[in-house]
Amino acid sequence: MILVTGGAGYIGSHAVKSLLQQGFRVVVLDNLSTGHRWAVDKNAVFIEGDVGDAAILHSVFTQYPVKAVMHFAASCLVGESVREPLQYYENNVVCSFTLLKAMLQHHVRKIILSSTCAVYGIAKKEGLVESSQLAPINPYGHSKRMIEQMLADFSGTYGLQYVILRYFNVAGAAWLEGIGEVHDPETHLIPNVLLHLLGGKEHVTVFGNDFDTSDGTCVRDYIHVLDLIEAHVLSLKLLLEHENVAKIYNLGTNTGYSVQQIIEACERITHKKAKIVLQGRRLGDPAWLVASAEKIRQELGWRPKYSLEDMIASAWEWHSNGARKHKN
Ligand SMILES: NC(=O)c1ccc[n+]([C@@H]2O[C@H](COP(=O)([O-])OP(=O)(O)OC[C@H]3O[C@@H](n4cnc5c(N)ncnc54)[C@H](O)[C@@H]3O)[C@@H](O)[C@H]2O)c1
Numbered sequence: 349m350i351l352v353t354g355g356a357g358y359i360g361s362h363a364v365k366s367l368l369q370q371g372f373r374v375v376v377l378d379n380l381s382t383g384h385r386w387a388v389d390k391n392a393v394f395i396e397g398d399v400g401d402a403a404i405l406h407s408v409f410t411q412y413p414v415k416a417v418m419h420f421a422a423s424c425l426v427g428e429s430v431r432e433p434l435q436y437y438e439n440n441v442v443c444s445f446t447l448l449k450a451m452l453q454h455h456v457r458k459i460i461l462s463s464t465c466a467v468y469g470i471a472k473k474e475g476l477v478e479s480s481q482l483a484p485i486n487p488y489g490h491s492k493r494m495i496e497q498m499l500a501d502f503s504g505t506y507g508l509q510y511v512i513l514r515y516f517n518v519a520g521a522a523w524l525e526g527i528g529e530v531h532d533p534e535t536h537l538i539p540n541v542l543l544h545l546l547g548g549k550e551h552v553t554v555f556g557n558d559f560d561t562s563d564g565t566c567v568r569d570y571i572h573v574l575d576l577i578e579a580h581v582l583s584l585k586l587l588l589e590h591e592n593v594a595k596i597y598n599l600g601t602n603t604g605y606s607v608q609q610i611i612e613a614c615e616r617i618t619h620k621k622a623k624i625v626l627q628g629r630r631l632g633d634p635a636w637l638v639a640s641a642e643k644i645r646q647e648l649g650w651r652p653k654y655s656l657e658d659m660i661a662s663a664w665e666w667h668s669n670g671a672r673k674h675k676n
């Protein structure tokens with residue numbers, strides 16, 4: 349059985365569906381702080397609770413034969429982390445510590461961690477590799493960096509085995525399966541543009557056009573959630589079929605798009621025109637984050653199948669149709 353923390357969230361809910369489709373049994377632990385009960389596939393066991401609650405973890409590990417953990421649960425907004433660092437260190441570092449301690453107490457030694465390219469900080473304009481310098485510039489990136497360090501330390505001393513996946517910007521939806529991104533408030537760029545084009549938001553805000561990039565807006569590397577989950581399944585198989593695994597992989601597409609280019613792509617795909625309002629920079633944003641995902645390609649044979657157009661089109665379908673059912 350696989351324990352999926354944060355399995356009611358955007359990415360976790362896609363992972364749960366995929367694991368079930370691959371024949372794994374799944375138990376989800378989620379406190380529903382940003383996730384949704386409806387997003388959890390009904391064939392998974394759902395436990396509403398906090399990853400920082402040692403008693404709940406004890407009961408989960410006692411009740412279910414958990415072979416590995418996929419740890420998605422976290423606070424994960426860059427700007428919010430600058431405003432609320434206490435929350436980020438508590439929900440990410442402290443809760444992950446409690447989870448890891450419970451795992452070790454119950455002899456569960458395999459984990460996949462959702463990490464982030466925010467651990468790199470200010471990057472040079474070339475594909476970031478896993479060995480690039482780690483110098484986060486916001487509390488969110490620091491908190492994930494600290495969890496990564498715990499895994500490395502616990503691996504050496506206690507035999508913890510892990511795959512750390514550093515995601516770049518995740519987008520798209522498995523909308524035909526009835527899941528996609530729903531955050532309230534929504535802060536991510538692609539859904540914000542699409543929600544505006546659907547009439548739900550007055551305009552699109554662009555945070556800063558004075559960065560050192562070709563058009564002055566921030567550049568990110570966007571990856572389809574289904575490609576991302578495919579990498580999780582490969583990582584899980586690696587962990588389950590081998591001993592002493594301790595791996596770090598970037599998950600991106602090696603291609604950067606500026607905020608301006610993303611808005612234009614959304615306009616092209618939806619045949620609608622966006623109203624743009626320029627604001628100052630958002631706290632904690634680096635100018636440029638683009639992956640080299642060569643390592644996971646070489647070692648696990650993973651490569652992304654979906655384009656930026658696929659991400660935007662599937663998110664558009666989701667926001668136009670699927671997500672509406674869940675709004676009151
Ligand atoms: N969305 C991205 O582009 C992106 C990029 C890099 C990394 N990540 C990482 O991926 C993971 C999932 O992100 P997401 O976009 O799906 O976010 P999300 O907010 O949609 O999902 C997070 C889920 O975790 C749950 N949760 C949070 N704290 C919890 C706790 N203490 N106990 C139990 N449940 C808790 C929430 O209720 C939610 O269901 C996070 O770890 C995030 O840091 C996301």
Ligand SMILES: O=c1ccn([C@@H]2O[C@H](COP(=O)(O)OP(=O)(O)O[C@H]3O[C@H](CO)[C@@H](O)[C@H](O)[C@H]3O)[C@@H](O)[C@H]2O)c(=O)[nH]1
Pocket residue numbers: 424425426427463464465466515516517518535536537538540552553554555556566567568607630633637
């Ligand atoms: O309405 C908006 C929303 C965002 N942006 C900009 O668009 C870029 C992307 O922002 P967003 O979609 O919020 O993603 P990130 O801040 O890059 O963070 C996401 O991607 C990170 C990896 O880069 C993950 O670690 C985080 O968890 C996840 O929230 C940034 O430059 C933002 O300033 C805007 O200009 N207007």
